[in-house]
Amino acid sequence: MSSAIDAAQAAIAEEFALFGDWSERYQYLIDLGRKLPPFPDAWRNEDNRLHGCQSMVWIVAEGDAQRLDFHAASDSAIVSGLIALVLRVYGGGHDAAEIEATEPDFIRAIGLGSHLSPTRSNGLAALLARIRDIARRAQAGERFDPG
Structure with missing residues (x-):
């Protein structure tokens, strides 16, 4: 697994450990979502829409097997924060094989799944x-x- 991917997941776990309760963690997620890079309106189309979400979510990729980057956006504040976490782990121009092989351990590490x-x-x-x-x-x- 990529040391950059591992480091991103560890940093997320450390950051979330600083918060005492989930209301603070949700606020942090919202803040992270507000810091997502701009997502062009031209990319907000049905081809890029992620189905399976209650919120509107769009995702696009660029690159190839050696280097993949992801861009995503949502119309929901908390979902935007979740996107920011996922892009932090997987969106940094990683090798496609590393991306596929990497489990999203940060979800369990911060207790996100149960909240x-x-x-x-x-x-x-x-x-x-x-x-x-x-x-x-x-x-x-x-x-x-x-x-």
Whole structure:
């Protein structure tokens, strides 16, 4: 596994350990979501929409098997924060094989799974599945260009 991916997951766990309760953690998620890079309106289309989320979520990838980057956005504050966490782990231009092989251990480490509504849990699972699918497709030779 990539040391950068491991470091990102460890840093997330350390950050969340600083908060005393989940209301503080939710506020931190909201703050993280507000810091997501701008997501062009042209990318907010049905082809890039992530189904399986109650909120509107869009994700695009760029690159190939050697280096994949992800960009995503949501219309929900907490979901945007979840996206920010996922992109921190997987979105840093990692090798597609590393992305596919890396389990999202930060979710368990910060107790996120037991503090999300079922619809948000399903959406997070759908986001992670899409990222892994893109990584598999990149390994099969597909290139991604967000246009």
